[in-house]
Amino acid sequence: MTSIVSAVPLSWVLIVAGALFCIGLFGALTRRNIVGMLLGIELMLNAVNINLVAFWRYLEPQLVAGQVFALFVVVVAAAEAAVGLAMAISIYRSRNTVNADEVGLLRG
């Protein structure tokens, strides 16, 4: 069996991660639905994760720090998703909407 390191060049994985990040950014910036924004953010976080893991596996596979870092990011992403959803529910309860355009209270 050939390892993935020799079969797939690093740049391809990074490009996938980068593309995924851009898709996630695009989704975060343009979705009207709050939950959609949160999905985009999750995508961005996952893209970052892929990036981290790729760099660990291809460059320093013996170091555990890479895996630990990715784990951290997953935990943070989960916590942040929970908080974000809680906020979305709270907004829906008070304003009866999940449209981000209609929650522009900070509009100046």
Place this chain on the structure above:
Amino acid sequence: MGVSLQYAWLIPTLPFLAFVLITLTPVRRNHRASAWLATGLMIVASILALAVLFETAQGVRIAANGSVELVALESPAGENIGAERFQAPEANIVQTFRWAPAGDSIITMGYLIDPVVALLLAMVTVASSCIHLFSIGYMADDPRRARFFSFIALFSAAMLLMLMASNLILLFIAWELMGLCSYLLIGFWFDRGYADPQQITPRAAAIKAFITTRIGDVLLMIGLCYLWFKAGSLDLGIQAGQVFDSEFLRRIGQEAGPFGLTTATAIALLLFCGTIGKSAQVPLHIWLPDAMEGPTPVSALIHAATMVAAGVFLVIRTYPIFVASQALPIVAAIGAFTALFAALIAVGQFDIKRILAYSTISQLGFMVAALGIGGWTVALFHLLTHAFFKALLFLGAGSVIHGMEATIGHDPNRAQDIRNMGGLRRFMPTTFLTYMVGYLSLVGIVPFAGFWSKDEILAESLLTGNFLVLIVLLLASLLTAFYMTRQILLVFYGPFRSAALVHGETSPEHGHAGSEPHESPATMTIPLILLALFATGAGLLNLPGIHWLSSFLGQPVHAFNPIAAGLGTLVALIGIGLGIAYYRRAFTTENERDPLDMQIPGVFAWLNGRFFVDQLYAASIGRLTLALEVFSSTIDRIIDRVVIGFDRLTTFLGRVNYIVDDTLLNDGADQIVRGATIGGNGASRLETGKAQDYLAIVFAGMLVLGVVSLYLLGR
């Protein structure tokens, strides 16, 4: 003994009290009460003045420490000829109090009675009382007569104060007060106007009198200041530090003063200018004829008996200075010239009061000439007799006018014109007889008073060798007799020329006219009779042989000079004869001209026109004053333009300031604000409130940072 001398200060106080009461209390609403109050107080004052005269005649003298002594009055030996023999009479009483400090000395005020003063006090108070009484009848129809009586009371108080002043300052104050009263009384009928614009109204006449005498008064004041500067005080007296100290007089008689004159001459001339103004000498005589616009009692009191005599009194009072100076010939010249000049003018006048006014000026000229040749005693004598007979003549004229108003009405131009009169002796016998006494006295017929005094003046001029003065005065006497005879004939003799008005053939102008002229009431005729007695008897004052006046004044006596007396009587008789010859049958028809006018029309026109002195003054000094006025108003206008220029400049700068302020600063600030607002508005568009937009901004910022750090800063 000496009581009345100590209470002599009451003499001017009583008429002043009358003035205060009438002016300031409701007495003024009751015209009868005001009139009798003034008259009553004046009579009391005259009784007191007569008592003072009596005591002075006894020789009572009260010294400064209050001791009373009797001094025999006698004339020293020798002839009283000329100024070199001048001896001032000694004072009978001097009471002064300290009034104000002035430098190192103190000005005192008070009164001083000596024989001269006592005589004049008696004369002024008696004449004033007669005229007060006369006015009660004369002014009976006037709605403002309370005011009249308050004014003549004030005037009498001022005159008496002047006579008794111990100090030249007080004399000057009273002098000015008299001028004020003269103004008030001449302009008493201030609302009277005339149809002819050339004719002077009482208002204008009052102003003219005041301003003309003012010219003299200013010069007098300068003289007093100069005298004070030289002498150190203005108290009258012969002690050191006072004005007549012999040491001082000798010093100023020799000291050189301005314009090449000695100091004494300069002072004397300046003081004499006051006399020229007040006593109506040429060239300041112009106010007196126009002062006849006032009521006749005013003319009698002020412009015949008293105020005009004040000028003569001033010279008598300050005679030691005149003696020490070289001004006496000038005084004599002015006096003599005035006597002749005024007598000429009187010949050509038709207004009964103006004839008497010019006669007064002429007689004052006699007095001033007498002063100039050194005979102050004779000048004083003539002053006394003149006061009585001139007041008599004026009051008689007033009585005549009063009677004429019954026929002609209250138009003064017609009631006072002698061409409208005639034959009045049949209608007003008392007035006629008293007027004749005054006339004979003025002309100088024995034994009336005027003869003695005029004779003494002529004698004085003869004996001092002033023949020019003698000739001029004789000419003036001749003219006096001539014009007075003219007046008598035209007023009292012949047919009554206004008879047509009596029987209603032609209608009169105003008032209750149309009746025959009647004799005046008793309040008017009694003073006339009284004054006639004085005019007759006053000559007894200095009869030759007795010479009471000279001894009373302590002066050496004249002997009676028959040459002078003869000359005087001769010219008087010539004058009377000429008068009768010309005017016996004059004006027998309505529109006849004056006989002199027919014979010498050119000369008569000059005499009637008063030698056109008023017109000369108007053309010269009047034009000068107008030119000064134009000059001053031009300067005024230039200053105005400058001020307006400043105003325009300031307005312009203000506008510039406004523009700068408004455009630059205001609008500039506005623009800045707008810019800030727009900027703010623009910036606030970033704040959409949408989280995604904020995220986008964060991403963009990160991109920029990344590019900058990787590519720019990483090098």
